Amino acid sequence: MTDSADSPSFRLAYVPGVTPAKWVRIWRERLPDTPLTLLQVTPAEASDVLRDRTADAAFVRLPVDRTVFSAIPLYTEATVVVVPKDHLITAAEEITLDDLADEVVLHPLDDVIGWEQPPGEAAFERPATTEDAIELVASNIGVLVVPQSLARLHHRRDLTYRTVVDAPRSDIALSWPEEATTDLVEDLIGIVRGRTVNSTRGRAQQAPAKETKEAKERQPRKAQPGGAPRNSAGGRAGGGAKSGGAGRRGTGGGKPRRRS
Known part of the structure; x- marks a missing residue:
């Protein structure tokens, strides 16, 4: 805010x-x-x-x-069932909702699964919170089906969980x-x-503005490979156009003499 x-x-x-x-x-x-x-x-x-x-x-x-x-x-998130460590369900790595048909499945008032019809047998009373339901599981009152992160959040040494492969996910x-x-x-x-x-969008990182044509023209021109930078007239900076014989070896226009 x-x-x-x-x-x-x-x-x-x-x-x-x-x-x-x-x-x-x-x-x-x-x-x-x-x-x-x-x-x-x-x-x-x-x-x-x-x-x-x-x-x-x-x-x-x-x-x-x-x-x-x-x-x-x-x-x-995957959905898991929380059970005591010595529960028969722990014999499998994964289970289905059908495996819970004969279990008392606790359904806390703060349930986040959003069941159309919770699996298993309903408990006599719904626990107020998931934390309360975890305590009831530890007391062998029933089992609890929750997103995996909530099973980890309420971890106890005497409890464990198994993935319910066909349960709704969060x-x-x-x-x-x-x-x-x-x-x-x-x-x-x-x-x-x-x-x-x-x-990243927003104000954390603004993209640099594009260079304008005028700004580019104001920058010094880069030197050409092997020579001085060219001036606006197309010649080399500091020098004018070449003279007809400037830059040639010797004074004449013929081939250089061989050494004996």
């Missing part, structure tokens, strides 16, 4: 599971005079902080309201209010898309 024309700053929100460290580092290298403030928000809060301009942009989970926000998809995107596509937002877009400094 720009506080003033003289002291700009930028606020970047992100949801749990997203690790913005790499992009933040590049921002601070390229825009050292523009402070970047990070704001961690829940998936439900992400749209609100963009609407009320608490944040200028955010790393969010899709979908977003495309009538209000612009979004650039960045990557898609897409991470950079989003911002469409009507607030500022120069600093363009700078961030360039960073997350991997543009180099010279190709």
Whole structure:
């Protein structure tokens, strides 16, 4: 968010599971005079902080309201099931939703998968948060299906996870209010898309202006190979046109005499 024309700053929100460290580092290298403030928000809060301009942009989970926000998809996460380390599921490297048919599958209120119909058997009560659901998995109350980054975020030594190959996946995107596509937002877009400094849009790196014809004419002319620079009349600088016999060996026009 720009506080003033003289002291700009930028606020970047992100949801749990997203690790913005790499992009933040590049921002601070390229825009050292523009402070970047990070704001961690829940998936439900992400749209609100963009609407009320608490944040200028955010790393969010899709979908977003495309009538209000612009979004650039960045990557898609694998979906995993979190289970105790001694669970039968751990015998396989990958599983399918059918393998969860007889399991109690916890469905927290902050779920980000967006199921049409969650797999397995429903728990007696929905946990309030993913973190609460992780505690229930550790207590052998059920299993939990989440994006892989959330399984890593809530890692415990007594739990592990396996990929669910046919489960819906979660897409991470950079989003911002469409009507607030500022120069600093363009700078961030360039960073997350991997543009180099010279190709980054916005004010971080301006392309040099093209040289005008008049400026070229004012520059000293380069010397021709093997001689002095030519003047505007086509002769050599400092000298005029050649005389008829100037520059020839000897005084006559014949061949040089042989040595005996």
